[in-house]
Amino acid sequence: MNAGSPSRAVPGEFVDALRDGGSFLLSSHAHPDGDAIGSEVALARILRSIGRSAAIWNIDPAPAAYAGVIGSTAIHVGSAPPPGFPDRFDFAVPLECPQLDRTGLEHALGRLPILNMDHHLGNRLYGVANWVDTEAPAVAEMVLHLARALDAPVDAATANALYLGLSTDTGSFRFSNATPRAFDAAAELVRLGARPERIAGWLYESRPPGAVRLLGEVLGTLELHCNGRIASVRLELDMFERAGAAATDSEGLIDYPRSIRGVEAVALFRERAEGDIKVSLRSRGTVDVGAIASRRGGGGHRNAAGCLIDTGAHASAVIAEIEVEVEAVAQRHPRAEASEDAA
Ligand SMILES: [Mn+2]
Structure with a gap:
């Protein structure tokens, strides 16, 4: 052009x-x-x-x-x-x-x-x-x-x-x-x-120390599900105090679990002062996390979405729903490994 x-x-x-x-x-x-x-x-x-x-x-x-x-x-x-x-x-x-x-x-x-x-x-x-x-x-x-x-x-x-x-x-x-x-x-x-x-x-390269300490707290909660294809982390209210972090220091935390090899979907469960949990979802390719969020009254699109849930028990239900999505994509695309050569 x-x-x-x-x-x-x-x-x-x-x-x-x-x-x-x-x-x-x-x-x-x-x-x-x-x-x-x-x-x-x-x-x-x-x-x-x-x-x-x-x-x-x-x-x-x-x-x-x-x-x-x-x-x-x-x-x-x-x-x-x-x-x-x-x-x-x-x-x-x-x-x-x-x-x-x-x-x-x-x-x-x-x-x-x-x-x-x-x-x-x-x-x-x-x-x-x-x-x-x-x-x-x-x-x-x-x-x-x-x-x-x-x-x-x-x-x-x-x-x-x-x-x-x-x-x-x-x-x-x-x-x-x-x-x-x-x-x-x-x-x-x-x-x-x-x-x-x-x-x-x-x-x-200008992050406050609290933001990096908060990252450490959050990465300590990392869990992998579904043979490493789903990653989840938790962000709890008392982590901010322990880390000396401000509310804005939580930005970009979800990018770290997303960077793991083989991970197709990520959930960040953030505890809120209101007593509920904010769920942020990210995915690659055709894994549709937007559908999960909208079923729970949230919004977003296929690869980035969010919703609110009540309890940790609901958090495991969200993970189970993501597993269903990830498995469904694997069924549709038996060799779903993304290849840049095909692009
Ligand atoms: Mn722009």
């Missing part, structure tokens, strides 16, 4: 709206990830560099690991609108939201004309202008193309923000969206001054 192909082109109406508007309110989804924050920060800097005014409003705060990328760019957080809303703004620009309610701010943002910019399948095209590119590896990559379309400069800080979005959305260039487009954008961002080693340090 070359630079002039249609899927990369920024829609003219989108560029026109950004050129015509004077003041933009950027937003993204609740619990913002690296692509949300990186794209917002970069787009705000790009708009300001061409003489526009831009503010960012998110319902939830950004993870602490992104502070270095955010720098001095202000992000207004919470359900109360920023000063001057809505009169001060010409457009709201939700980034990477397939539906406006993903922002958690839909009632407020819906009062402004919307410029919808996203890369998710199934985007509802809810804007006065919509730019949805499902082949984009990250919205950050779309922002880079937008900067070119606007003839806006991309300085090193903007390049760092875009690199944050691109590298986190591609799982550090490990996921299937690590396409030639992703590497083209990464190369350009590094040329523009992005610092991959510094961003990786912020993201992966």
Whole structure:
């Protein structure tokens, strides 16, 4: 795919709206990830560099690991609108939201004309202008193309923000969206001054000690079921105290049991102060954990889902259900060992 192909082109109406508007309110989804924050920060800097005014409003705060990328760019957080809303703004620009309610701010943002910019399948095209590119590896990559379309400069800080979005959305260039487009954008961002080693340090080598101690507590509960094809771990309330960990230090724990060779499905049972247990389920391939979660009133999709249960006895029932799913997949695909050669 070359630079002039249609899927990369920024829609003219989108560029026109950004050129015509004077003041933009950027937003993204609740619990913002690296692509949300990186794209917002970069787009705000790009708009300001061409003489526009831009503010960012998110319902939830950004993870602490992104502070270095955010720098001095202000992000207004919470359900109360920023000063001057809505009169001060010409457009709201939700980034990477397939539906406006993903922002958690839909009632407020819906009062402004919307410029919808996203890369998710199934985007509802809810804007006065919509730019949805499902082949984009990250919205950050779309922002880079937008900067070119606007003839806006991309300085090193903007390049760092875009690199944050691109590298986190591609799982550090490990996921299937690590396409030639992703590497083209990464190369350009590094040329523009992005610092991959510094961003990786912020993201992966800045964990609080409590988070690593909590990991130790959780891995101590590891159980394998179904001849090693299912792994489960428990996260109990008193582990946080023993580890000196904060609530946010539990993020990513499920990735460790999932990394075991031969494991096809993982369950994390998290005890909650409310007295129930939150179940997080992950699977590979055609093992459908989404069905298990939805039967128990939860949600998600085939390979990532969750639900709430009452007791530890129900936890073993969940494991039994996953075993049924894993066995059913093995029946359908007698030699189900994933082979990259076949891809
Ligand atoms: Mn994204």
